[in-house]
Amino acid sequence: MGDEPLVRWHWIGTHLGYLRDLLLDHAVISLLPVLFGLLMALPLGLLCVRFPRLYQPLAAVFNVIYALPALAVFVVLIPYTGLATQATVMTPLTCYALAVLLPTTVDGLRSVPEPVRQAATALGYGPWRRLAAVELPTAVPYLVAGLRVAAVSSISLASVGALVGRGGLGYLFMDGFQRTFPTPIVAGIVLVTALALVTDAVLLLARRLLAPWARRESVVGR
């Protein structure tokens, strides 16, 4: 890149609005899929715990999807969801999030100690009510652990969407590379990292609020 400096502050100063728009777009296309993934993982997870035979086939399907390269999936989806649309990027990201969150949900729901489960039954909880009132809240630390992994990987994967025209901050990497101009690349890296860190901090805060009873050492990190 010759004598081009790593960061041209002037470029950043004149592109603040542009960077902000990309950051917001990136946050939406990477984090909404995690939310959708969670909304699907919760009912699917409850079904899998209630009817254990469902779990292995479902987990297998999402593992296969998880193994597909993101770029290939984006390209395959273009005829259906359109070039450079949010749907093209968010559909596979939702599947990836679900692939991470389904096992965590199931593990979390199953993490309830046997005496607790038995006490709940003996005190008069029916099976569904027990899942909602005892197993689900107990699973919160697990769910947050899964969400942290899913969110950070989604934020990182969303950049690839730039190759099909919708990658949020990922566009900065393509732009900088094509023009041999490192400033947008550095700005993109800094913003993606910041987004990941802030998201992680918000999730940790949510865990402290939702599960103040969870001792740190009792939470299984993934």
Add this chain to the structure above:
Amino acid sequence: MIRFDGAAKRHPDGTLAVEGLDLTVPAGRTTVLVGPSGCGKTTILRMVNRMVEPTAGRVLLDGTDVAQLDAAKLRRGIGYVIQQAGLFPHRRVIDNVATVPYLLGWDRKRARTRASELLELVGLPPETARRYPFQLSGGQQQRVGVARALAADPPLLLMDEPFSAVDPVVRSGLQDELLRLQAELNKTVLFVTHDIEEAVRLGDQIVVLREHGRIAQVADPATLLAAPADEQVAAFLGRDRGLRGLALRPAEGIVLLAANTPLDGWTLAVDQEGRPTGWQRSAETIRQVAVFRPGLDTLRTALDSAVLSPARVAVAVDHAGRVIGLAPRAAVLDALDAAGPDTAAGITATGVADGR
């Protein structure tokens, strides 16, 4: 009252957990199921609240077959305490205790007021209410478990080895607490343990079980210790059962001598109130006097008093500690003999007839 009517449980793999069981658990008393691990005692307990469904026979609760009742509703009417307490980790102590009231649809305020009363009843300080279960000791968790079981004031309490996981000192305290609560509340309690000492201490009626839930003997504690049905039960009861049995009999009907009777040269010195201060013989003085209270203490305490006295007599005192008389060792043993024939008669009446 609970009646097991030929209740049996065969697992799906064909193994037998409980052979047909016939047993009556009287209302308002504590019945203890005791036996080695794997004898089916927990299975029997769980047949009552339908956590285990019998594969043959019936379990009747106040005359109604529990199989005809809605399981969740039935369980809300039965207190249940288990070994690890099984408290909900995500709920504060107060809300753990209020679990069944919430399930029964009580409003939050009423349920929490009731829960506070119960925490007090089981001897937990009010500040415990706001804590989470992991912040409590094992003994405290177990007290919360008992409070939770009692929250909706169920007439029946099922307790599955509730005190087995705590250390002996705490266990003894929890047992005392249960005896105190039971004297106050008169619940029908069905209690499972593998610890014969605990069974003897807590039970009004003890059911000794063998493998497959076969009844070896049903008896009150004193009868059980005095007259085990067979060798196996005697072995299960362990050593010194004769002496341990004395702790279950009131020190009654002991013939007393006058308090100032000199014995072997020893006389009992008393203060102005009439309380014993020591034994005296010429220049010798022994300051420690072991006493017993007729009617309040047990024969074991009376015998202990007689063994410890240099004059070989037990010292009987009234509730205020004033001497009322002296009982020579022979008199204590005579009182024991007097209880003997009744015990033997009790066995034929309540005992092995149920055994299979």
